[in-house]
Amino acid sequence: MALVAGVDSSTQSCKVVIRDAQTGELVRHGRAPHPPGTEVNPAAWWDALRRAIAEAGGLDDVAAISVAGQQHGMVCLDSRGEVVRPALLWNDTRSAQAAVDLTTELAHLGGGDGTEAWVRGSGSGLVASLTVTKLRWLSDIEPEAAAQVAAVALPHDWLTWKLSGSTDIADLVTDRSDASGTGYWSPLTGEYRRDLLGLAFPQAETVRLPRVLQPFESAGSTPSGVVLGPGCGDNAGAALGLGLDAGQAMISLGTSGVVAAVSETPAVDLSGDIAGFADATGAFLPLACTLNASRILDAARSLLGVNYDRLSELALSAQPGAGGLVHIPYLEGERTPNLPTATGSLHGMTLANVTPSNLARAAVEGLLCHMRGALDAVEALGPPVAEGYLVGGGAQAPAVQALASQLLGIPVVVPDPGEYVADGAARQAATVLLGLTSPVAWRLIEGSRHDDAPADEVVAAFRAQASGVAASFA
Ligand SMILES: Nc1ncnc2c1ncn2[C@@H]1O[C@H](COP(=O)(O)OP(=O)(O)O)[C@@H](O)[C@H]1O
Numbered sequence: 001m002a003l004v005a006g007v008d009s010s011t012q013s014c015k016v017v018i019r020d021a022q023t024g025e026l027v028r029h030g031r032a033p034h035p036p037g038t039e040v041n042p043a044a045w046w047d048a049l050r051r052a053i054a055e056a057g058g059l060d061d062v063a064a065i066s067v068a069g070q071q072h073g074m075v076c077l078d079s080r081g082e083v084v085r086p087a088l089l090w091n092d093t094r095s096a097q098a099a100v101d102l103t104t105e106l107a108h109l110g111g112g113d114g115t116e117a118w119v120r121g122s123g124s125g126l127v128a129s130l131t132v133t134k135l136r137w138l139s140d141i142e143p144e145a146a147a148q149v150a151a152v153a154l155p156h157d158w159l160t161w162k163l164s165g166s167t168d169i170a171d172l173v174t175d176r177s178d179a180s181g182t183g184y185w186s187p188l189t190g191e192y193r194r195d196l197l198g199l200a201f202p203q204a205e206t207v208r209l210p211r212v213l214q215p216f217e218s219a220g221s222t223p224s225g226v227v228l229g230p231g232c233g234d235n236a237g238a239a240l241g242l243g244l245d246a247g248q249a250m251i252s253l254g255t256s257g258v259v260a261a262v263s264e265t266p267a268v269d270l271s272g273d274i275a276g277f278a279d280a281t282g283a284f285l286p287l288a289c290t291l292n293a294s295r296i297l298d299a300a301r302s303l304l305g306v307n308y309d310r311l312s313e314l315a316l317s318a319q320p321g322a323g324g325l326v327h328i329p330y331l332e333g334e335r336t337p338n339l340p341t342a343t344g345s346l347h348g349m350t351l352a353n354v355t356p357s358n359l360a361r362a363a364v365e366g367l368l369c370h371m372r373g374a375l376d377a378v379e380a381l382g383p384p385v386a387e388g389y390l391v392g393g394g395a396q397a398p399a400v401q402a403l404a405s406q407l408l409g410i411p412v413v414v415p416d417p418g419e420y421v422a423d424g425a426a427r428q429a430a431t432v433l434l435g436l437t438s439p440v441a442w443r444l445i446e447g448s449r450h451d452d453a454p455a456d457e458v459v460a461a462f463r464a465q466a467s468g469v470a471a472s473f474a
C-alpha cells in the first residue's frame with residue numbers, strides 16, 4: 001500500500017495526515033503549534049512541520065507529500081535564499097493604508113474605479129490581507145529590507161521549497177490557488193501581473209516569483225525521493241478534501257472565517273467583497289473571508305473562565321437572541337466587511353440579561369450571524385447554495401453545530417471531525433503520485449445534517465447593530 005502525506009500549515013498550527021493513496025484511509029497523523037502573532041519567522045513553520053511529521057511517524061514509508069498553507073503571507077528572501085524579515089501574515093492589518101493607496105493609484109492610472117480595476121486585473125479587490133499590500137507596506141516603511149528582497153513566496157511555496165532541499169530561489173514554485181491570493185496574478189489569464197506589482201514594489205520587473213504549477217503537476221521530490229505535490233492555499237485544500245460539488249459551500253471556522261464555493265468560471269465581483277481565487281483542480285473558488293471566527297469563542301471562553309464544552313452548554317441553555325444581547329465580533333478589526341480598524345462590541349446590556357449563558361449565546365450567535373453575511377455575499381454572486389459543510393476548529397463546538405443551520409439559513413452538514421485542509425493536500429499528493437489529471441476518488445465524507453427553521457429575528461438584530469458599526473466608519 002502506497003502512503004501519501006498532506007500538510008496544513010495554518011495560522012495557529014501545523015497538521016499532518018498520512019493516508020493510503022488508493023483508498024484515502026487515514027493511517028497516522030501529527031500536529032504542532034505555531035507561535036502567536038501576525039508576524040512570524042518562517043523558520044517556526046519549518047520547525048512545526050518537522051515536529052508534526054515526526055509525530056505522524058515520519059516519512060520513511062511515504063511516497064508523496066503536498067503542502068497546503070495559510071494564504072497571502074509575505075515571505076521575502078534575499079539572493080542567497082535567506083529570509084529578509086519575519087513574514088507578515090494574512091491577518092496583519094498594518095497594510096490597510098497600503099490597500100487604500102494602491103486602490104486610489106490604480107483608479108488614477110485607469111481613470112475608473114480602483115477596486116474594479118484590481119478585480120479585473122487580479123481577481124480580487126484589495127484589502128490588507130493580500131500580499132501585494134504587504135509588499136507596498138514594506139517598500140514604504142522598511143525600504144532597506146525591501147531593497148534586499150530577491151524573491152517573494154507564500155507560506156506553502158516556501159515550505160515546499162524547504163522540503164525539496166533547494167536553497168536556490170530559482171527553484172521556487174507555487175500553484176494557481178495561492179498565486180491568485182497575491183494581488184499580482186490573474187486567474188483570468190493565468191499570468192503574473194508585474195505591472196500591478198510595480199505599483200507596490202520597486203523591483204517588480206526583476207524580483208523572482210515562484211513558477212506557477214498546473215493542477216496536479218509535481219513540484220519535484222525531497223532529497224530522499226518523496227514526490228512533492230504542487231501544494232495549494234488552505235481553502236483550496238479544504239475544498240479538495242471535502243470534494244466540494246456545485247451548490248455546496250464550505251463554511252470554515254478557523255482563525256479566519258471562510259465561505260467558499262467551487263465554480264467552473266472565474267468570479268468577478270466588482271464590489272470587491274468576494275475574492276475571485278482559483279482552486280486546486282483547475283477551476284475557481286469564489287470566497288468571502290473574515291478576520292474573526294473561532295477566536296470569538298476563545299475570547300468568550302476567556303471572559304467567562306470556562307472550557308469549550310461549558311461555553312457550549314451555557315450558550316445552549318440561553319434563549320435565542322441571548323435576552324437582547326448582540327455581539328458584533330470585530331475583535332481583530334475586520335476584512336469582510338472591510339473595517340480594518342473596527343473593534344468588537346456588545347449591545348443591549350441590562351441588569352437582567354448580563355448572565356454567563358446570554359454572553360456565551362451572544363458570542364455563538366455573533367460568530368454565526370457574521371458568517372451569514374459572508375454566505376449571503378457568496379450567494380449574491382453565484383448560483384444559490386443548497387447546503388454548507390461546516391469545518392475548522394470552531395466547528396467542533398456543539399453550540400455552533402446546533403445553531404448553524406438556523407442562523408446561516410441553509411441546511412448544514414457537520415462532517416466527522418477531521419483535518420480537511422490536510423486531507424485535500426494528501427489527496428493532491430495521491431493524485432500526483434498516481435499520475436492522474438483529476439482528483440483521485442476517495443471515500444465520501446460522512447457527517448450529521450442539520451436543517452432547522454431559520455432564526456430570522458436573531459439575524460435581523462445582528463444586522464441592525466452591524467450596520468451601525470459600518471456606518472460609523474463611512
Ligand atoms: N472543542 C472546541 N470547541 C470550539 N472551538 C475549538 C475547539 N477546539 C479548537 N477550537 C477552536 O479552533 C481554533 C483553531 O482552529 P483551526 O481550524 O485549527 O485554525 P487555523 O486553521 O486558523 O490554525 C481555535 O482558535 C479554537 O477557537
Ligand SMILES: O=C(CO)[C@@H](O)[C@H](O)COP(=O)(O)O
Nearest residue numbers: 010011070071090254255256
Ligand atoms: O486569508 C485567508 C483567505 O483569503 C485565510 O483563510 C487564510 O488562508 C488563513 O486561514 P486559516 O488559518 O484561518 O485556516
